[in-house]
Amino acid sequence: MSHILVVEDEEKLARFIELELVHEGYEVSKSGDGREALELATNNSYDLILLDIMLPGLNGLEVLRRLSNTHPTPVILLTARDAVMDKVSGLDAGAVDYITKPFAIEELLARVRVALKLHPAHSSDPAASSSNDAASHDPKNGIFVWKDLTLDEKRHRVTYGGKEITLTNREFEMLKVFLSNQDIVLSRDTLLEKVCGYDYVGETNIVDVYVRFLRSKIDEAFDIKMIETVRGVGYVVKSE
Ligand code: CA
Numbered sequence: 001m002s003h004i005l006v007v008e009d010e011e012k013l014a015r016f017i018e019l020e021l022v023h024e025g026y027e028v029s030k031s032g033d034g035r036e037a038l039e040l041a042t043n044n045s046y047d048l049i050l051l052d053i054m055l056p057g058l059n060g061l062e063v064l065r066r067l068s069n070t071h072p073t074p075v076i077l078l079t080a081r082d083a084v085m086d087k088v089s090g091l092d093a094g095a096v097d098y099i100t101k102p103f104a105i106e107e108l109l110a111r112v113r114v115a116l117k118l119h120p121a122h123s124s125d126p127a128a129s130s131s132n133d134a135a136s137h138d139p140k141n142g143i144f145v146w147k148d149l150t151l152d153e154k155r156h157r158v159t160y161g162g163k164e165i166t167l168t169n170r171e172f173e174m175l176k177v178f179l180s181n182q183d184i185v186l187s188r189d190t191l192l193e194k195v196c197g198y199d200y201v202g203e204t205n206i207v208d209v210y211v212r213f214l215r216s217k218i219d220e221a222f223d224i225k226m227i228e229t230v231r232g233v234g235y236v237v238k239s240e
Helices: 011-023 034-043 060-070 084-092 105-118 169-180 188-196 205-222
Strands: 003-007 027-031 048-052 075-080 097-101 143-146 149-152 157-160 163-165 227-230 234-237
Touching (some): 011 027, 027 034, 034 048, 048 060, 048 105, 060 075, 060 084, 075 084, 075 105, 084 097, 097 105, 143 169, 169 205, 188 234, 205 227
Parallel strands (some): 003 048, 048 075, 075 097
Antiparallel strands (some): 143 149, 149 157, 227 234
């Protein structure tokens, strides 16, 4: 059973997240103070930490910085809506993902599942590094896989069933975002931010344009259905 540390000083929110995680079968510990959280994380081996940024004691980014030097535990940051700099510094400091408050609990649970799958904290645990895991991602080596499709980040190469697909940089980036967030519905805003950068000023329908390019080069070219539209929300690539 995965053990998750929830660091959040808003009592109600922390309790809500705890209930939902326990309901999903996770073991949960909680802390509402940065300094206490750092101590807990240093002395216990959690599989994942959900870390709020604005905390009493020590702020979340500082906790993250001190942890990243010594602990391999994956961290998902909980950030305020407009705290762009927090997101950037958080990812720079080693967080594996972030989620913006307020969030839908389903999105949090999906991100938790993905983080646990992609970042098994205890690499000595043979179950965690099982080679026949359905998602054969190896983000450390920059390899992302969906069915017969493989994206090799280092070589900047995408193949389907061994056949090479030529993509522009932006198409490549968007495909990488889809492959590393499988089963998570991505909104146009999220895609725009991840593909074009935080400071992109322009229309979100640029996202639809790139999705169309990807579909013509992948879905249509190989007669498959990779990128699905979720009406009114965005797009998703499902692993099954
Ligand atoms: Ca807070």
